[in-house]
Amino acid sequence: VTNITTVDRFPVFHSFIDLAHHYWEKLLQEGDWAIDATCGNGHDIFKLAGILLGKQGTVIGIDRQQEAISRTHDLLQSGFSNEERARLHLFCQSHTHFPLLVENNPIRLIVYNLGYLPKGNKQITTMTQSTLESVRKALDLIVPGGAISITCYPGHEEGGREEKALLQEMSHLSSLIWNVCYHTIPNRFLAPSLLWIQKNQH
Numbered sequence: 754v755t756n757i758t759t760v761d762r763f764p765v766f767h768s769f770i771d772l773a774h775h776y777w778e779k780l781l782q783e784g785d786w787a788i789d790a791t792c793g794n795g796h797d798i799f800k801l802a803g804i805l806l807g808k809q810g811t812v813i814g815i816d817r818q819q820e821a822i823s824r825t826h827d828l829l830q831s832g833f834s835n836e837e838r839a840r841l842h843l844f845c846q847s848h849t850h851f852p853l854l855v856e857n858n859p860i861r862l863i864v865y866n867l868g869y870l871p872k873g874n875k876q877i878t879t880m881t882q883s884t885l886e887s888v889r890k891a892l893d894l895i896v897p898g899g900a901i902s903i904t905c906y907p908g909h910e911e912g913g914r915e916e917k918a919l920l921q922e923m924s925h926l927s928s929l930i931w932n933v934c935y936h937t938i939p940n941r942f943l944a945p946s947l948l949w950i951q952k953n954q955h
């Protein structure tokens with residue numbers, strides 16, 4: 754029996770999170786700032802930290818649940834030097850407001866992985882109105898050439914509403930300033946999707 758691993762079956766990427774991580778690696782440069790607006794269990798911010806902290810970059814993590822911030826904090830205890838961890842900042846608050854620390858800094862990437870905390874309270878999920886409010890503010894923070902990466906989960910009710918509302922609003926952004934790219938898996942019902950919203954360089 755041949756043991757087919759996920760990597761063998763999907764040689765380029767095996768989920769939209771994986772695809773998003775490729776994009777982040779390609780985008781982020783020396784000294785950049787990145788924000789994870791939904792830290793959750795910390796896997797995405799761990800990836801951002803791995804890309805940026807060795808390049809003198811700064812990484813900000815936000816989650817409204819203390820449980821998520823604690824899990825993220827624990828995950829980030831290994832793999833980074835004290836000097837690198839000094840450029841990593843976690844905030845327990847809603848992403849409807851970004852911390853003052855981000856103002857006037859070169860924010861090249863803001864990421865959202867929507868939904869609820871895996872292995873946590875499924876009632877506490879991102880909500881359409883607050884997600885839109887946050888993404889509108891995120892659009893103002895991104896430097897030219899930077900991007901917003903949003904993984905959506907239409908498989909649950911609020912996630913479906915959220916994806917629809919985001920698509921509706923983002924598809925009206927001026928193409929003189931923004932490139933909005935929407936990735937789906939049309940042969941998989943209610944599969945997660947990735948919205949990649951990139952600001953033009955000039």
Ligand SMILES: C[S@@+](CC[C@H](N)C(=O)[O-])C[C@H]1O[C@@H](n2cnc3c(N)ncnc32)[C@H](O)[C@@H]1O
Nearest residue numbers: 791792793794795796797816817847848870879
């Ligand atoms: C799917 S999880 C994120 C997964 C995470 N990025 C990871 O790598 O493990 C979604 C997270 O969004 C958080 N969240 C929900 N509403 C929020 C809000 N208004 N502001 C900030 N975080 C929020 C939840 O607490 C949850 O931890």
